[in-house]
Amino acid sequence: MARNKYPEQTLDQILTVSTRMFTEKGYEKTSIQDIIDELGISKGAIYHHFKSKEDILTAVMKKELGRAENMFIELIRNTHAPTAREKLVNILENIIIDPGIQSNSIDQVLSTQIKNPQFVLAGIKKGVQKDALIIADIMQEGKRDGSIVVEYPLECAEIFMLLVNIWINPLLFERNREQTLERLKFLQHMMRLMGADIVSDQLIQRITDRHAHTGGYVDVE
Numbered sequence: 307m308a309r310n311k312y313p314e315q316t317l318d319q320i321l322t323v324s325t326r327m328f329t330e331k332g333y334e335k336t337s338i339q340d341i342i343d344e345l346g347i348s349k350g351a352i353y354h355h356f357k358s359k360e361d362i363l364t365a366v367m368k369k370e371l372g373r374a375e376n377m378f379i380e381l382i383r384n385t386h387a388p389t390a391r392e393k394l395v396n397i398l399e400n401i402i403i404d405p406g407i408q409s410n411s412i413d414q415v416l417s418t419q420i421k422n423p424q425f426v427l428a429g430i431k432k433g434v435q436k437d438a439l440i441i442a443d444i445m446q447e448g449k450r451d452g453s454i455v456v457e458y459p460l461e462c463a464e465i466f467m468l469l470v471n472i473w474i475n476p477l478l479f480e481r482n483r484e485q486t487l488e489r490l491k492f493l494q495h496m497m498r499l500m501g502a503d504i505v506s507d508q509l510i511q512r513i514t515d516r517h518a519h520t521g522g523y524v525d526v527e
Contacts, residue, residue: 317355319345321369324362333363367428375436382440390448394441394504402512433467441466445502455501462500469493476517480524487514 323344327336338359342352356362381400387393441463448454456462470493472478476486490513494505517523 313354316347316351320352320355320362321366325366325370328363328366333359338362371432378437379440382444389451389453390444391453391502391504394444394448394454395506395509397444398504399506399509399512402509402516430468430472433471434464437471438463438467448502454504457501462497462502466493466497466502466504470513474513476522476524482525483514483518483523486517486523490514 320341324336324341327341327344331340336359338349338352341362342349345352356365378401382397385393385397385400387396438460442460445454445456445459445463449456449459474486474489474493476482481489487510490505490510494507494510497503497505
């Protein structure tokens with residue numbers, strides 16, 4: 307492939323190829339030289355944009371998570387229900403099965419870095435600083451229509467996102483399906499006690515099935 311005259315196009319090509327190779331070969335087994343060979347560009351072209359493979363991975367995750375976030379917002383706009391609680395339940399259930407929001411390729415890339423503190427911290431920040439704000443707004447709607455009765459919607463949403471994104475993840479804590487299921491049931495119970503009955507049985511089933519599909523469970527004695 308001839309060198310691209312447009313840096314922004316070269317950058318997009320690097321990210322596209324890197325995402326595919328990280329998914330197919332695995333992050334650890336993919337070298338920058340592999341990416342260079344696949345693209346047919348010079349080392350200078352790739353190092354113009356990235357200093358290391360870690361920088362490429364960070365850019366891949368930022369791009370994909372940004373795309374997923376936009377689709378999440380679109381899902382919220384297009385979800386209608388009689389009450390805010392039902393709306394939030396529907397949104398959470400649909401997030402799990404939406405192929406655009408929940409990308410299998412990104413799941414596989416992220417699984418190689420799940421114990422990397424940098425990515426755990428990034429997940430915590432995104433959950434608290436972005437996603438929780440959206441969830442909290444819907445909880446406020448629920449307070450107005452009486453379907454959700456939490457006293458502290460923002461704090462409740464933050465705790466929910468921390469638990470469902472980090473604590474529930476079986477790869478991060480090396481849990482099997484049964485252990486993950488027990489924690490999901492606890493999350494369901496806790497949210498009910500807080501006045502936000504938003505963790506449905508169907509959501510629990512979809513989360514456990516998704517982790518099984520992406521190889522998230524660990525065999526534990």
